[in-house]
Amino acid sequence: MRDVFIVAAMNPATKELLQLFPGDTNRSVRFSGKKRRDTALICLSSDDVDEGKIQMNKFARNNLRVRLGDLVKVCMPATTSSIGKRMHILPFDDSIEGLSGNIFDVYLKP
Secondary structure, X not given: OOOXXXXXXXXXXXXXXXXXXXXXXXXXXEEEOHHHOEEEEEEEEOOOOXXXXXXXXXXXXXXXXXXXXXXXXXXXXXXXXXXXXXXOOOOOHHHOOOOOOOHHHHHHOO
16 A cells, blocks of 8 residues: 555445445545645555554645544545546556657547
8 A cells, every 4th residue: 555645444344334335446535634635545445454543655644734643534435536626647657658749638638
């Protein structure tokens, strides 16, 4: 989990209580921290996490402006990804080998 920025780990019982089902990775959950800071994370199950607690990396905690042990509010699952103001998309180096031209215009421009 330390290399993935958009993932949080929860106990399976906590996920079931929040009606987040296994394999439901396309629905992100909105978390609220201090100073009205929100971020969307995908929740995975982990038996290593105690019930009622969540495990997230330093990147996610920094987005929420929280520290270890702080309370975080779990909001309803985000139905769309429109809660973000900005998105940073980076391709893998091996996936763009041999491609030429403007990748943004061809693949990303709406």
